[in-house]
Structure formats: C-alpha cells, structure tokens
Amino acid sequence: MRTAHDHDIDREDETPAGVPAQGELELEERHALRRVAGLSTELDDVTEVEYRSLRLERVVLIGVWTSGTQTDADNSLVELKHLAETAGAVVLEGVTQRRSKPDPATYIGRGKAEELAGITAATGADTVICDGELTPGQLRQLEDVVKVKVIDRTALILDIFAQHARSSEGKAQVELAQLSYLLPRLRGWGGSLSRQAGGRAGSNGGVGLRGPGETKIETDRRRINARMAKLRRRLAQMVTARDVKRDRRRARQVPAVAIAGYTNAGKSSLLNRLTGAGVLVEDALFATLDPAVRQARTPDGRGFTLSDTVGFVRHLPHQLVEAFRSTLEEVADSDLILHVVDASDADPESQLAAVREVFAEIxxxxxxxxxxxxxTDAADELAVKRLRTREPGAVEVSARTGAGIDDLVAAVAAALPELDREVRAVVPYHRGDLVSRVHQEGRVVAEEHTADGTSLHAWVPERLAGKLEEYAGV
Structure with a gap:
C-alpha cells in the first residue's frame, strides 16, 4: 500500500467527477466495521492474558490526579472518554480519585478498587480503563479485585492506532509500539507461567543435556524480540525511501511546512482547505496516522510543501514516539511548523503545552x-482573546467555513525563508526546465517571451541562481 510520501510533490491529485474522494472512501471503510456489544469479557474463557484481543465494549473510566485542580482532572477524564469512544467503546461511568501518588499495588488503593468493583457490577461494564500507565503488577492486582478486564491509557491509544493505520509503514510502526508495550507485561495465567518445552527440548539432547527447556513465557519473549528486530529492519528500509524524496525536495530548495498539533484539532481539514488534497477527515481522535505531503503556493507564486502529520495527545506513549520517530522527522526537518490548536476546546493551553513537549522530544x-x-466559528470569543494574548502572533481561522484562510496563507508566505538572489536572464527555449524551476522554487517578478528565449526577472535560491548565470548577459 502506498503512502502519501510515494507521490512526488509535482503530481496533481485529481478526482474524476462523480467519484468519491480518497478521504471519503477511507471514512466509509472505517465506519463499515463496528464492534458488537454484549460479548464476554474474555477473563473466563481464555488461558493466557497475552492472547486476549482488546475488545472494548461497555467501560468504566478511573483517573488518579496527583497535581493540578479538579477541573484539570475532569478534562483529562473527558479526553479519556473521547479516546474510548474513538476505539468503539460505550462509556458508562467515570470516577476520579485524589491521591498524593498512585498506589503501587492497585493504582487506586484497595478500598477504591473494591468500590470500583461494585460500580462495574452495577453498570454491567466489562472493561475498566485507567487514565495513566499501569505497571504489570498494578494491572494484575486490579483485575483480581474488579473481576473484569483492565487496560490503561497507553493500551487504549495503541488500540486506536492499530485500528486507523492504513499504510504498510503505519502498520509496522504501530505493531512495533504494541510489542514494545507488551514485552514487559507478558505474563502467563495459571499453569502457563511455568509450562516448559519438556524432556530433551529437541532431538539432539542426550546424557547431561536434558533439562527443563524453555518455559512458554520465555519462548514468547524470544519470538516477540525477533519480531521487533524484523520490524525495525523493515522500517529502516522505508525511512531510506522517504529520505531520498526529502533530499530531492531539499536539492530543489522547496520550503517545507509541517502541519502539527493536538489530535482532532483540524489539521487534515486545514490541509484540504489549503490544497484541496481530499485526505480523510473525521471528528475522531487520531483519524490521521499516515502523513500526507501536498504542494501549495504563496500568493506571489512561490511553491512549498505542506505535510499533514499524526496528532499528539497528553502523555503520548513513549513507545509511539519511538516507533513513529521517522514519521515525526517531517516536523523536525521542516522550515516552518503550523501549530494547529482547537480554539473551541475546554483547555487549549494544555494542548499547546503537550504538543510543544513532543516538539522538544523529537x-x-x-x-x-x-x-x-x-x-474559531465554534469557539468562545473570550477564550479566543485569551489565546491571542498568550500567543500574539497567532492566526485565527476556521477550516470548516474558510474564514481567515487568506490571512493564514499570507502569514505562511511571510514566515518562509527568504529567497537569496535577484536575477535577470534570457533563458533559451530549449532550457524550459530552468524556467519551470524558477516558477516552482522562486518568485517571478516579470516574464516575457522574446525571439531569443524567455526573459525573466525573478528572485530565486542561491543554487538556482548559479545555473542562470550563464544566461544573465544574453
């Protein structure tokens, strides 16, 4: 499966009349498969925890807040609710607990765990989702008390990524992140913890060589490590292909602009509004995992690339940051970042802080x-004014209505790196490739077709100016 990186930046993405855009087709396909409610919790009908599928149905949320205000804790739990719904769950109840630090045994303490068990029994929930990352011990002991499946925020985000990954690179990145998360949490249940290969553990054993052999859990760890090594090799090959395309754009000195920000802030909608890219747009968290690269132009005709990237979130699992590091390099290697913020969110300031933490990490x-x-069409005016005070250079837009898009394009044009050289040249008609590059990489002030060739007055990058020098005196 090809990603958007497989498309050269010069290619025009055209959709025939009457044919749904690629984003619409992806949205239909994503909505075609929904989870069925009423399935068992799987705690009673499997023998090994590591082989349970992550089927989220009727869930109860639990959060522990150790700092900040109750409002901050409530906002975090609301975000967890949106994550659970994106994964296909029905949220029945949500509770928070104030503690100086999470309980090392059950995360929320024995008493609260028993109270949680009563809530799950009363609501008929089959899954508990914790707003934090649980240690293997906390996961096991909390499950023993509440008697239903327990997952944490990290596992939930990984499940959403697994549902939404479409390209071969995206699927490999998600699988690597899932295995990195699973490996330290791998555990047997019942007799499988010490189940061994038995006897000689092979046909070559003999006197002095017979032993217990590998346990089942040791075999699983070895296989997971081997699979992770294979995925890393595959991703390294994919990175090489993307680097070649990126180097090609650098050689042509096409400025790169990355659209980044919090998940569901409207990045893909903004890309579609700016370029007509037709990429998938959905009101859901982490709708975009496979980056799209499209070409756009400033009002004066200078070309640049726009990259849509995966969204960030508070406490983004470090396994995902590592697995998606090659993809996130699109942001680090860009000339400008469009940091998109959902102005209608209840706490946009914390979104800004969370995204900038990831910027620093990559x-x-x-x-x-x-x-x-x-x-901004759905945001409170006072909230927008507060954000403008905090971020004086910010641009207000609405990707849905198109308001403010012209101001954004002008701001992008002003923020792009300046062109270095002014040139006046008459380019022979057989060097149309140079004229094309001037239009693509530079800013044309005047152009005239004469008997000797194309007369150009333009501002261009230094490297392109050197190629035009021989025609400057013509």
Missing part, C-alpha cells in the same frame, strides 16, 4: 512556529 524545538487557532 528535536523540533528550534523550528519556527506559527500558531493557528482553528475552529
């Missing part, structure tokens, strides 16, 4: 940043 902290306040 080495994009020094890249110029233009904050884009999206969804």
């Amino acid at each position: 080495g994009a902290g020094d890249v110029p940043e233009l904050v884009v306040l999206n969804k």
